[in-house]
Amino acid sequence: xxxxxxATTLSPWLQGMRDAMPLLGGYIPVAISFGLIAxxxxxxxxxxxxxSALIYAGxxxxxxxxxxxxxASTWLVVVMTLLxxxxxxxxAPNLTPLLPPGRRWxxxxxxxxxxxFALAHNRLPQIPMATRQGWYSGAALLAWASWVLGTTLGxxxxxxxxxxxxxxxxxxxxxxxxxxxxxxxxxxxxxxxFIVLGITIGTALLLAVLQFTNAAxxxxxxxxxxxxxxxxxxxxxxxxxxxx
Amino acid sequence: MDTNRWLVILLCAVGTFLIRALPLVWTRRHLARQAKGTTNxxxxxxxxxxxxxIAAMFGVSLVPVRQDWVGITATLAGCATTLxxxxxxxxxxxxxxxxxxxxxxxxxxxxxxx
Numbered sequence: 001x002x003x004x005x006x007a008t009t010l011s012p013w014l015q016g017m018r019d020a021m022p023l024l025g026g027y028i029p030v031a032i033s034f035g036l037i038a039x040x041x042x043x044x045x046x047x048x049x050x051x052s053a054l055i056y057a058g059x060x061x062x063x064x065x066x067x068x069x070x071x072a073s074t075w076l077v078v079v080m081t082l083l084x085x086x087x088x089x090x091x092a093p094n095l096t097p098l099l100p101p102g103r104r105w106x107x108x109x110x111x112x113x114x115x116x117f118a119l120a121h122n123r124l125p126q127i128p129m130a131t132r133q134g135w136y137s138g139a140a141l142l143a144w145a146s147w148v149l150g151t152t153l154g155x156x157x158x159x160x161x162x163x164x165x166x167x168x169x170x171x172x173x174x175x176x177x178x179x180x181x182x183x184x185x186x187x188x189x190x191x192x193x194f195i196v197l198g199i200t201i202g203t204a205l206l207l208a209v210l211q212f213t214n215a216a217x218x219x220x221x222x223x224x225x226x227x228x229x230x231x232x233x234x235x236x237x238x239x240x241x242x243x244x
Numbered sequence: 245m246d247t248n249r250w251l252v253i254l255l256c257a258v259g260t261f262l263i264r265a266l267p268l269v270w271t272r273r274h275l276a277r278q279a280k281g282t283t284n285x286x287x288x289x290x291x292x293x294x295x296x297x298i299a300a301m302f303g304v305s306l307v308p309v310r311q312d313w314v315g316i317t318a319t320l321a322g323c324a325t326t327l328x329x330x331x332x333x334x335x336x337x338x339x340x341x342x343x344x345x346x347x348x349x350x351x352x353x354x355x356x357x358x
Contacts, residue, residue, distance in 0.1 A: 018337070019336055019337075021337060022336070022337060022340040022341075025340075025344055026305075043249075047249065047250075047253070050253060051253055054253060054254070054257035055253065055256050055257045055260050056260070057260055060256070060260070064252070064256060068249060068252060074248060074251060074252055074255075077252050077256075078252060078255045078256055078259065081256040081259070081260070082256065082259040082260065082263065085259075085260045085263055086263060087297070088260070088263050088264050089263050089267050090267070090290065090293050090294075090297065091264065091267075091297075092264060092265065092267040092268035092271060093267050093268075093270075093271040093290055094290065094291065094293065094294040094297075095268075096268055096271040096272055096275065097275065099268075105268060106265050106268060106269065107265075109261070109264040109265035109268055110261055110264065110265070112264045114297075114301050115301070117297070117298075118297075118298040118301060121294050121295075121298065122298075123336075167348075167351065167352060167355070169309065170308075170309045170310050170315075170351060171344065171347060171348040171351055171352075172344070173305075173309055174308075174318075174319070174322050174343065174344050174347040174348075175340055175343075175344050176305045177302060177305040177306050177319070177322075177323065178322060178323070178326040178339065178340040178343035178344060178347075179336075179340050180298060180299075180301050180302035180305055181302055181323060181326050181327060181330070181339075181343075182326060182330050182336055182339050182340060183298055183302075184295065184298050184299050184302050185327065185330050185331075187295045187299075196296070197295070197296075197299045200296050200299040200300050200303065201299050201300070201302055201303040201306075202303065203300075203303065204299070204300040204301070204302070204303025204304045205303040205304070205306050205307065207304075208303065208304040208306070208307045209307055213304060216300065216303070216304045217297060217300040217301060217304060218300075220296075220299070220300035220303055220304075221293055221296040221297045221299075221300045224296040224299060224300070225289060225292055225293065225296055228292060228296075
């Protein structure tokens, strides 16, 4: 993929924010839904906003609110929430070789959601090393702010918003698959990657349709990795036989 | 104020932050140790997981909010538009915008036709 913003004279922060704009289409409607659901479960506006600001992990927030509202024990809620977020453990190691040195990166990891990781993994290699922290800060801050403000909006006025514009909540979330498609499209570079990515996408879609949404991402990625190694082994075996 | 509720929020916040930040510290140490040797690389499987996680997120996000023939048709039309627009422009923002517009138009059109 080429560099869509290198020709501009935007500061790294603004460039990061511009690249993260497509995330808003997915974040804001879901954040509004979360704010609405949290207040319906008797959480205050402040509590709902604090959950989004401090935990900042979509699926686990919905589960946490539902479990707390149903009276589940403290430790069960904490363990389940952290289990859902455990997939984030592989994101930072994938970005580390792309990041310049600096202690601030540790704090900036708070903004490393699924979508910010996907965007950063794709864009950072195209950005000069000196401006990467600014780019990441701008992108992550915009995404975080939209999630937090969307939650507050949903907690305050979510019911009337969804009644007034019901179609908006259906249309805007398509920004996320569209963004992921653009990020993954340049990876279809060989028959091997076509098969591996096809298996990964198909597995994730199937699991999500079957309502195993939380397990879908790690399980599908593992299925894709297995397919990759199986195909590589087959390739080597065929190469060795051809050599004889 | 419900103290137990705030305790859960804080524990989940700290735990989630550590899940995101600690691997950065570990990987930096790993790379620093390797830099003293001959190579400066991560295990192959770890590098492989990056694009695979993004592909998996794409698969999960493909399930539309509206799971009927309108939602499926709009998703297919939106994806096709995004892909064509990306192939022609090789940019980030325009294909996403075009995809959302077509997804919205198809959803709106089919909903009102029906």
